[in-house]
Amino acid sequence: MLSYDYKNALNIGEISFEDINKVDFANAYSKLMEKLDNGAVGFRDVIYNENLDKYKFLNGYKNVVVVGMGGSILGTMAIYYAISAFKNNAYFIDNSDPEKTLSILKKVDLNESIIYIISKSGNTLETLVNYYLIKKRIEKLNSFEGKIVFITNGGKLKREAEKNNYEILSIPENVPGRFSVFTAVGLAPLCSLGIDISKILKGAREMDKICQNEDILKNPALLNGVIHYLYDKKGKDISVVMSYIESLKCFGEWYIQLIGESLGKEGNGLTPLLSIGAKDQHSLLQLYMDGKKDKIITFITTKNYRLDEEIVFDDLNDEEISCMLSDIIKCEQEATEIALTNNGVPNVKITLDEINEMTMGALLYMYEMQVGFMGELYNVNSYNQPAVEEEKKICWELIKKCGNYGNK
Ligand code: PA5
Numbered sequence: 376m377l378s379y380d381y382k383n384a385l386n387i388g389e390i391s392f393e394d395i396n397k398v399d400f401a402n403a404y405s406k407l408m409e410k411l412d413n414g415a416v417g418f419r420d421v422i423y424n425e426n427l428d429k430y431k432f433l434n435g436y437k438n439v440v441v442v443g444m445g446g447s448i449l450g451t452m453a454i455y456y457a458i459s460a461f462k463n464n465a466y467f468i469d470n471s472d473p474e475k476t477l478s479i480l481k482k483v484d485l486n487e488s489i490i491y492i493i494s495k496s497g498n499t500l501e502t503l504v505n506y507y508l509i510k511k512r513i514e515k516l517n518s519f520e521g522k523i524v525f526i527t528n529g530g531k532l533k534r535e536a537e538k539n540n541y542e543i544l545s546i547p548e549n550v551p552g553r554f555s556v557f558t559a560v561g562l563a564p565l566c567s568l569g570i571d572i573s574k575i576l577k578g579a580r581e582m583d584k585i586c587q588n589e590d591i592l593k594n595p596a597l598l599n600g601v602i603h604y605l606y607d608k609k610g611k612d613i614s615v616v617m618s619y620i621e622s623l624k625c626f627g628e629w630y631i632q633l634i635g636e637s638l639g640k641e642g643n644g645l646t647p648l649l650s651i652g653a654k655d656q657h658s659l660l661q662l663y664m665d666g667k668k669d670k671i672i673t674f675i676t677t678k679n680y681r682l683d684e685e686i687v688f689d690d691l692n693d694e695e696i697s698c699m700l701s702d703i704i705k706c707e708q709e710a711t712e713i714a715l716t717n718n719g720v721p722n723v724k725i726t727l728d729e730i731n732e733m734t735m736g737a738l739l740y741m742y743e744m745q746v747g748f749m750g751e752l753y754n755v756n757s758y759n760q761p762a763v764e765e766e767k768k769i770c771w772e773l774i775k776k777c778g779n780y781g782n783k
Pocket of ligand 1: 444446497636760
């Protein structure tokens with residue numbers, strides 16, 4: 376399904392097996408397992424307990440509109456764009472940028488759409504605002520033939536859904552937003568988008584079996600977590616995901632949120648970055664190789680690209696080389712890996728057999744477990760986001776000042 380290669384993290388000589396063994400990863404492992412076992416955190420339970428029947432009625436709409444922020448939408452986008460990069464019936468409204476939202480709403484026929492309004496708290500500003508825009512448009516229609524589904528646990532949005540008799544799906548309270556892709560948050564819209572959600576969960580479950588392994592060398596989530604933790608302690612606290620599969624761009628955004636929001640606490644954390652190979656060989660690679668030595672790179676690649684074609688270099692003087700397009704990008708990835716290793720930049724590699732529901736389920740779940748383990752290593756709560764809440768309060772105050780608040 377996927378393989379994990381860590382040899383270049385050790386090859387450059389900065390950390391060794393001995394260093395890995397000095398980290399108290401057994402303690403991190405048992406603390407996370409205890410939380411998962413006693414239900415303090417529920418992201419493992421959902422991959423076993425989700426009843427998929429309830430999503431069946433969500434199919435058959437021409438368009439799928441998804442409104443949400445951060446953990447309420449990024450996982451769906453990560454899986455959708457990886458699997459269905461070439462289809463065009465999905466509209467993701469994941470910002471309050473007027474140009475983006477309004478241009479989407481101009482394009483999409485709401486009457487032919489299933490519309491998901493997703494917010495665990497039910498009070499997220501951007502989601503509320505985007506819902507109000509949709510509501511206004513629906514009210515202007517003679518009749519509304521589409522469907523609105525709220526995925527929320529409370530707040531203003533739940534009240535709104537109840538008032539209007541809209542369908543409501545809920546999210547287990549013990550699953551934080553950025554860990555919620557395997558709940559209704561991700562599964563409902565992905566099902567409407569024609570993606571086989573049972574295979575996504577199957578991939579996650581297979582990865583879970585691997586991540587239960589107490590032997591660190593057989594547990595990629597634990598090992599990758601410890602390797603990143605050790606490099607952070609050596610000043611390499613920028614964690615770059617360099618994907619040689621362009622359709623994983625949104626996976627990169629999901630990864631950035633998961634790492635940033637979960638571990639960035641009390642002076643700890645890694646700075647997550649995304650690069651796309653081979654494109655970024657022509658921009659950021661210079662910095663990664665020859666700039667400040669503060670990064671660890673994770674290559675993501677695949678054995679099989681879903682589209683491929685033979686090419687021939689026919690203008691070489693003495694020889695003719697023919698190969699597949701996929702061979703070119705694989706050589707580029709390997710060359711970058713060798714060059715970085717030669718220059719002392721630590722790197723690891725995740726290779727997916729191919730991009731499909733199973734491998735994406737496995738990949739996202741592996742990172743959820745890794746972040747769970749890392750939270751225990753840093754001794755921070757990976758499942759809250761107090762700093763984000765601070766900005767939200769300030770923003771509401773500013774909005775009250777800038778609008779006609781109270782003057783109705
Ligand atoms: O991971 C998280 O908890 C956050 O990123 C939330 O998902 C994000 O802030 C959106 O919150 P809500 O689902 O309450 O609208």
